[in-house]
Structure formats: structure tokens, C-alpha cells
Amino acid sequence: MRAGILRSTAYDDVPYTRGGAVDxxxxxxxxxxxxxxxxxxxxxLVEGLSPLVWSVVRAHRLSDADAHEVYQTVWFRFAQHLGxxxxxxxxxxxxxxxxxxxxLKVLKGLTRLTLTDDPQVLDRASEDRTPExxxxxxxxxxxxxxxxxxxxxxxxxxxxxxxxxxxxxMSSPPPSYLEVSAALGIAVGSIGxxxxxxxxxxxxxxxxxxxx
Amino acid sequence: MDESGIPxxxxxxxxxxxxxxxxxxxxAATVLDPVPAALLQLALDAYALxxxxxxxxxxxxxxxxxxxxxxxxxxxxxxxxxxAGAVTVDVEVTGEGLIGQVLPPQSARIEVLGGPxxxxxxxxxxxxxxxxxxxxxxxxxxxxxxxxxxxxxxxLRA
Numbered sequence: 447m448r449a450g451i452l453r454s455t456a457y458d459d460v461p462y463t464r465g466g467a468v469d470x471x472x473x474x475x476x477x478x479x480x481x482x483x484x485x486x487x488x489x490x491l492v493e494g495l496s497p498l499v500w501s502v503v504r505a506h507r508l509s510d511a512d513a514h515e516v517y518q519t520v521w522f523r524f525a526q527h528l529g530x531x532x533x534x535x536x537x538x539x540x541x542x543x544x545x546x547x548x549x550l551k552v553l554k555g556l557t558r559l560t561l562t563d564d565p566q567v568l569d570r571a572s573e574d575r576t577p578e579x580x581x582x583x584x585x586x587x588x589x590x591x592x593x594x595x596x597x598x599x600x601x602x603x604x605x606x607x608x609x610x611x612x613x614x615x616m617s618s619p620p621p622s623y624l625e626v627s628a629a630l631g632i633a634v635g636s637i638g639x640x641x642x643x644x645x646x647x648x649x650x651x652x653x654x655x656x657x658x
Numbered sequence: 659m660d661e662s663g664i665p666x667x668x669x670x671x672x673x674x675x676x677x678x679x680x681x682x683x684x685x686a687a688t689v690l691d692p693v694p695a696a697l698l699q700l701a702l703d704a705y706a707l708x709x710x711x712x713x714x715x716x717x718x719x720x721x722x723x724x725x726x727x728x729x730x731x732x733x734x735x736x737x738x739x740x741x742a743g744a745v746t747v748d749v750e751v752t753g754e755g756l757i758g759q760v761l762p763p764q765s766a767r768i769e770v771l772g773g774p775x776x777x778x779x780x781x782x783x784x785x786x787x788x789x790x791x792x793x794x795x796x797x798x799x800x801x802x803x804x805x806x807x808x809x810x811x812x813x814l815r816a
Contacts, residue, residue, distance in 0.1 A: 481708070488702070488708075492698065492704075493698075496693045496701055497687075499693075500691075500692075500697070501687070504691060514697060514796075515797060515815050517697050517701075518697065518797050519797040519813050521700065521704045522704050522707055522773070522797055522813040523812060523813040525707040525708045526707055526708065526709070526810065526812065528708045551722055551815070552815070554722060555722045594690065597682060597683065601683060612680075612683060613687075616680060616683040617687070618688055620680075642676055645676040646674060648679060
């Protein structure tokens with residue numbers, strides 16, 4: 447796992463800082479190395495930015511099959527354009543924006559109603575026991591897992607706008623606001639206030655449920 | 659910093675820590691909705707698709723986006739046009755496969771790429787007209803060898 451080298455501590459493009467962002471100069475350097483044939487650099491790019499692409503796809507609530515195809519399309523196209531990126535430092539935004547456009551195309555082309563009633567997506571947190579969960583044996587971890595499950599349920603029950611924004615924000619490492627903007631087609635300046643409101647709403651839902 | 663305009667004092671008095679909650683969500687996503695391992699592997703393998711020598715034919719028309727929907731024709735074929743310089747490739751994707759034409763008319767060798775490891779040749783006539791009786795399953799691209807150069811169409815989801 448090389449994703450660690452993508453981590454940095456600050457944003458320079460927005461007046462907002464938090465730890466763990468993908469450093470765009472680092473991303474640019476990795477992209478340039480990958481162009482020159484450095485497979486390890488490509489691996490670091492994929493591992494550092496895959497969760498962002500996946501989050502964008504998930505935020506748009508595609509069916510699993512569509513989500514998988516969009517994710518692949520985005521990475522195939524990124525590999526194809528690798529040596530021609532105008533701003534390699536903004537590879538994250540390029541990926542997020544491409545993912546968004548492909549998602550919108552899928553939604554536009556949908557003639558079948560797989561959009562929101564894909565039971566696997568909606569019931570994932572409530573019904574499925576993931577491999578991770580089955581591994582949990584200590585009581586403490588079980589309590590923590592239950593808390594995470596509840597948090598996820600409340601997150602899924604949020605309105606579309608908040609659910610979308612938070613799904614992108616929660617990708618790992620945390621995306622920059624430029625990337626979030628590219629992922630959702632919203633202005634950078636509106637992300638902070640909307641984020642604050644959505645997180646408060648989620649907290650209120652958790653509190654109402656007594657799952658503090 | 660509170661960008662929502664709510665007074666800082668109220669914000670802190672409520673004991674609400676948005677960063678902490680976001681971090682918890684990040685943990686939840688890592689456990690409950692991670693990138694599927696098979697997809698991560700496909701993205702790693704996609705490195706093989708980077709080809710500095712090939713020209714990219716950009717998508718200039720997509721009926722899904724650029725055409726008005728035709729009512730009562732739910733299975734209207736997907737019409738795509740790609741362009742690289744003077745070369746244009748028109749493609750029609752149907753449930754039965756692909757039909758297309760290279761313009762200006764010329765003989766070419768054409769393959770349908772289905773991923774980092776999949777390339778299937780299609781039949782092309784001397785005027786650059788081609789057919790494939792296998793509809794693309796998932797993302798695809800066309801690789802053309804014509805006039806001494808290699809052109810690859812932008813990856814697209816069928």
C-alpha cells in the first residue's frame with residue numbers, strides 16, 4: 447500500500463484545512479512518473495484516488511453493474527489520457543469530473559428502473575453481514591461495528607443532496623474541495639456551508655435515535 | 659471555522675464536531691462500501707492501456723447526450739462519432755453488435771478493446787466499413803491502424 451505517500455496536511459486552493467488530503471503536486475509528480483513508465487507511480491495513483499472515483503459513482507446511486515462499468519471506464523480513459531493531461535496536478539479533479547459525467551450519462555440512458563430500488567444498495571448496511579463484520583469477535587468491536595452500521599443507515603436516509611455530498615467527502619484520503627466540486631458540479635464556495643449543514647443534520651438524526 | 663454563518667459560540671456550545679463526524683463516516687465507508695478488490699485490480703491493470711504512440715480519437719457526438727430522445731423507440735441504436743485530426747469514425751452500437759465506418763474511406767485494421775487484456779479484431783472492407791456481431795459488454799474502445807498510424811477511440815461505456 448503506497449497510498450500513504452499521497453497524504454499531505456493542507457489545502458492551498460480553499461480556505462479550509464484538514465489532514466490527509468491528496469497532495470496535488472504529489473499527484474502531478476506521480477502522473478508524470480507513470481507516463482515515463484514507472485508502474486509503482488501508477489499503483490500509487492490508483493490506490494490513492496480509487497476511493498474518490500468509487501465515492502463519486504456511489505454518490506450517484508447507480509446499480510452495482512453500472513457502478514462497476516463507470517469505474518472501469520473512468521480508469522481506462524485516465525490511463526489513455528495519462529500523457530496528455532493538461533494539469534497532471536489536478537488528476538483527482540479530472541477523475542472526479544469524468545466519473546460524474548459518465549454517471550450522468552448512465553442516468554440519462556436508463557430506460558429500466560434500477561436507480562433507487564436496487565435492494566443490494568439500499569439494504570447493504572442493514573442486512574448484509576460483510577466479511578469484516580464476521581471477523582469481529584470482541585464485544586467492544588461489535589459495539590463499534592453496530593455504531594458504524596447505524597451511522598451508515600442514518601447517512602443513507604438523508605436527503606439526496608446531503609447524501610451525495612457526504613458520500614464524496616467521506617472518500618479516503620479526504621478529497622480537496624476542487625475535487626468535490628468536480629465530482630458534483632457544485633461551486634467550491636458552497637461546499638463548506640452545505641457540508642456543515644449536512645453533517646449537523648446527520649448528527650441530529652443520530653441523536654434522535656439515541657445513538658450518541 | 660464555521661462557514662455556514664451560524665455564530666461560532668452556538669456552534670461550539672452544541673459540542674458538534676463536523677470533522678469528527680466526517681471522519682467516522684470515512685471509517686464507515688471503508689468498512690461498509692469499499693472499492694471492490696476486483697475493480698481496484700482492473701484499475702491497476704489499466705496501466706497497460708497507456709500508449710503514448712497512439713492518437714486519441716475524441717468523442718464528438720453521442721446520441722445519448724446530443725440527440726433528442728425518440729419516443730416509442732426504446733432500443734434506438736447508440737450513435738457515436740469519434741475524431742482524430744482528419745480521421746472520423748462513426749459507430750452504431752446495437753444489441754446485435756457494432757457497425758461503423760472510417761472516414762475518409764480507407765482500408766484499416768480495427769480491433770475492439772474490452773479492457774486491458776481484451777482485443778478482438780473486426781472485419782473491415784476496403785472502404786473502411788466494419789461490422790462486429792458481438793455487442794460490447796461494458797467499456798470499450800476501438801483501435802485503428804490506418805495510414806501508418808494508430809488511433810484509439812476514447813474509452814466509453816456501451
